[in-house]
Amino acid sequence: MTGDRRPGRPRSEATRRAILAAAIDELTERGYAQLSVEGIAARAGAGKQTIYRWWPSKADVVLDAMLDEAASLIAVPDEGSLAADLAGFLVDTFRQRGQRPVLVGLMAEALLDPVFAVQFRDRFLFGRRDALRTVLARAADRGEIAADVDPEMLLDIVFGVLWYRLLLDHAPLDEEAGRQLATLVVRAAR
Amino acid sequence: MTGDRRPGRPRSEATRRAILAAAIDELTERGYAQLSVEGIAARAGAGKQTIYRWWPSKADVVLDAMLDEAASLIAVPDEGSLAADLAGFLVDTFRQRGQRPVLVGLMAEALLDPVFAVQFRDRFLFGRRDALRTVLARAADRGEIAADVDPEMLLDIVFGVLWYRLLLDHAPLDEEAGRQLATLVVRAAR
Amino acid sequence: MTGDRRPGRPRSEATRRAILAAAIDELTERGYAQLSVEGIAARAGAGKQTIYRWWPSKADVVLDAMLDEAASLIAVPDEGSLAADLAGFLVDTFRQRGQRPVLVGLMAEALLDPVFAVQFRDRFLFGRRDALRTVLARAADRGEIAADVDPEMLLDIVFGVLWYRLLLDHAPLDEEAGRQLATLVVRAAR
Amino acid sequence: MTGDRRPGRPRSEATRRAILAAAIDELTERGYAQLSVEGIAARAGAGKQTIYRWWPSKADVVLDAMLDEAASLIAVPDEGSLAADLAGFLVDTFRQRGQRPVLVGLMAEALLDPVFAVQFRDRFLFGRRDALRTVLARAADRGEIAADVDPEMLLDIVFGVLWYRLLLDHAPLDEEAGRQLATLVVRAAR
DNA sequence: GTTTAAGCGAGACGGTACGTCTCGTCTTGAA
DNA sequence: TTCAAGACGAGACGTACCGTCTCGCTTAAAC
Structure with missing residues (x-):
């Protein structure tokens, strides 16, 4: 009964994980105050829009990363x-x-x-x-x-x-x- | 022995107070997250440099304002x-x-x-x-x-x-x- | 006996016309500078890829629309x-x-x-x-x-x-x- | 007789020239379509805001550069x-x-x-x-x-x-x- | 009374990051 | 094989502030 597939390309799980990992890495290397969406995207090899599409702010990314871990x-x-x-x-x-x-x-x-x-x-x-x-x-x-x-x-x-x-x-x-x-x-x- | 006056124009007490007051006003009106040195200076009718000359960061301004009150x-x-x-x-x-x-x-x-x-x-x-x-x-x-x-x-x-x-x-x-x-x-x- | 039918789904003439019409509409409503492939596709109810499959750029779409008219x-x-x-x-x-x-x-x-x-x-x-x-x-x-x-x-x-x-x-x-x-x-x- | 000095730091003539020169250079090297405010600023060693402060668009920069030359x-x-x-x-x-x-x-x-x-x-x-x-x-x-x-x-x-x-x-x-x-x-x- | 030494307002400067936009490509399931 | 849908990497857009740097002008003590 899980047939509720949405149309279009599905969200990339690999990218999601890369972003969360990049967030944690940036955070431990440079600290929270120096954390930037731009930096996370660059390290994850992702576009900024991909982050903004799924998380409203960098803090939500970090929170997700924490909960994931x-x-x-x-x-x-x-x-x-x-x-x-x-x-x-x-x-x-x-x-x-x-x-x-x-x-x-x-x-x-x-x-x-x-x-x-x-x-x-x-x-x-x-x-x-x-x-x-x-x-x-x-x-x-x-x-x-x-x-x-x-x-x-x-x-x-x-x-x-x-x-x-x-x-x-x-x-x-x-x-x-x-x-x-x-x-x-x-x-x-x- | 308080005669150790430094040369040059002395610090303006009026400006100091205007800056602290502007900081409190901006803070209560727009919240801490929206607080900016630029905004405080503009509201106080002061130059940015005048703030940076006496306080290292906007937080120090606010702290001073708190303690003053x-x-x-x-x-x-x-x-x-x-x-x-x-x-x-x-x-x-x-x-x-x-x-x-x-x-x-x-x-x-x-x-x-x-x-x-x-x-x-x-x-x-x-x-x-x-x-x-x-x-x-x-x-x-x-x-x-x-x-x-x-x-x-x-x-x-x-x-x-x-x-x-x-x-x-x-x-x-x-x-x-x-x-x-x-x-x-x-x-x-x- | 023009049996040079290619395999697969044939190109949709309705979609082609919808795209050209949408291009003209967008253009007259918002001007050429504001024209975007994204906007044309959305208005035509078409996918972006369908446009890119048949025209190399938005200008070619508009040119085709012009010549068609x-x-x-x-x-x-x-x-x-x-x-x-x-x-x-x-x-x-x-x-x-x-x-x-x-x-x-x-x-x-x-x-x-x-x-x-x-x-x-x-x-x-x-x-x-x-x-x-x-x-x-x-x-x-x-x-x-x-x-x-x-x-x-x-x-x-x-x-x-x-x-x-x-x-x-x-x-x-x-x-x-x-x-x-x-x-x-x-x-x-x- | 021309004492109408405005207050504040005066506009930097050196920066103005650097920006116009960078615009011309970028243009001849990469073409108008590839021209970006970001690129001009980077090549001129200037901040983007400095460009936007004085010119409304990259085209105005190029026009000024032309007229200057x-x-x-x-x-x-x-x-x-x-x-x-x-x-x-x-x-x-x-x-x-x-x-x-x-x-x-x-x-x-x-x-x-x-x-x-x-x-x-x-x-x-x-x-x-x-x-x-x-x-x-x-x-x-x-x-x-x-x-x-x-x-x-x-x-x-x-x-x-x-x-x-x-x-x-x-x-x-x-x-x-x-x-x-x-x-x-x-x-x-x- | 001049000189000297800050302080002051204004605002330009080189930067960084923001959040948005559009590009052209890729990846699904359905037709 | 095409199509609608929509996620993706990329990167420019124009904005907001940062903290620094000139300017001309006060302001007061030192000379």
Whole structure:
């Protein structure tokens, strides 16, 4: 029942991949601020129009590239206690190296472009958030979260600290920090 | 011994103020993404060179304009308990209306320009952070913070949630949120 | 038994006509400078490739459209005297209204594209030229043209003035002008 | 007495010359159809905006370059007879070598862009036309032109043949052609 | 009172990248 | 084999700003 073929030449999967790869390469080599649609197209051996045909801005290209790469990295730990699950989630998240420039660049773009901000939030940020919300829901079932505590605020604490350190780069985002934050959140939840 | 007047025409205070005012006006009218040195200069009736002579980038102009306006707003509450002080600080902070676009723009710039990031952090962010650190120090003296709790992590929780909500705009930054966060932080600190 | 049928789908006459009609329509509506193969194809409901398969450039399409329309308009007057024949030819030629934009556009293309220039000259310009050459030959037989006069130069005078006024649009191309020019050419020929 | 200095940095004469020279060079090397503002700017070592600041289109650049070069080439011969003056004018005009591509390109542009057409006609074509009109006026004073002959039509004959041969390139534009045309025009004028 | 040394407005300059446009080619499935 | 549809690489278009560079003119202290 997949006969909904559109007429005309179909989109080139090879070109799509070349563009996403070029975006990542340019980004890691020259940084987000120096990223340009022109540069991505040139490196990908593609025309600029081919990029504009499928993505509204360079940020959307980068976001797609990110999601393409890290498709299934959002693991939902389930080790029986909030403390263990949280520590696992944070340590796991912090372990991803080299992503800081990309994440920071995407956030900058989201701050400057409200249209992209929606994409960024819904397709990227809320994916991770949903994973952690599941963890909290299980903890609530186990009675580890007091009734008067809004789980959304707990989520904001976890991701707030994470992004705050990521953006400001004033304090480490390592396993030790992960464990420390997990401990505090468990206490705050009661 | 302030007689070390330099030769030549002195800097025009009127122009300085006109530029800062024009920056704020342009920003509120057209948003940070649409802000340009050219536009600020035109609105201020100033030459571009006059801006570049005194500020390295448009972000520095905006930062100066911010600091000029909100010079003395960082109050350090002292009401005898961490809960009261925290709630006071947060409610006071959240009360500032209309600042979101400016703050978001400055953060975006800081993420894209490492040189400006230092300015932003040291002259703006750390000012607020120091105020809250004082509050926490007093609470520690009163024994409201457990010995194994790193106050810096508590600071990151408070400012993390604050900035996370400010940047994502997915949840309110109102008095209720301030009280809720204060309660959780007090519990986390023990 | 003209069995020289080629295999495959035969060329669509309907499409051919639709393309020529679309070219004329686009041209009169938006002018030659705004003419594009893309636009012609879209208006004709044809694919771009169908145009490129049969015509090397948009100018060739327009030239074909012109020749298709004005197939048999080149009358060769024969009234017994050079003066009468010339006046007849010119008045007849000048009577064609609304052709200026098309002719001017074709000439512009010919000036920019040497390959098309050959088509334009041989298939269009020289057709008219041959007609007038016949008139002159008859006049020469009647002794109306001096032996030392090169008929080709007389042709260039007639078509030169015609095109010069057509292109520059600085003086009228009407019946009065036709008669005036005819008189001068007759005198020049002796 | 000419103290009407405008404020701001004055226009760079060196850059102006570099752009005009680059235009001529590009044109002779690659032809009018391949001429691009981008190419002129690159060869001149100038920014594109600098070109667009002073000329509305590439054709205006080329026209300026032409006029700059051939500033004073329009000689008005005066040898005592229409035949001699005309022959002189034509032979002189035809002698200019290598100008054909430039002239043809400018004419093509004029045909496609009505705004430029006015510039081309008034600043270039009518200059030459005025020169020849002077010649004809003197001939009329000497009685070499019949009263019923419109001198403007004689002008159109001369320039018509000239441009017709220039554009079509089907017959030579040499001294012999010049003399031949002069003879015919003299006879036509009576 | 002149000289010297900036600061100032204006605006031209060489650049970079933008997002759009059209070119001529290529690649589908249907006719 | 042609056709409509439409994606593709290429590259010029004209615009917006960037940060720098002259200009002539103030403005004030130093001489």
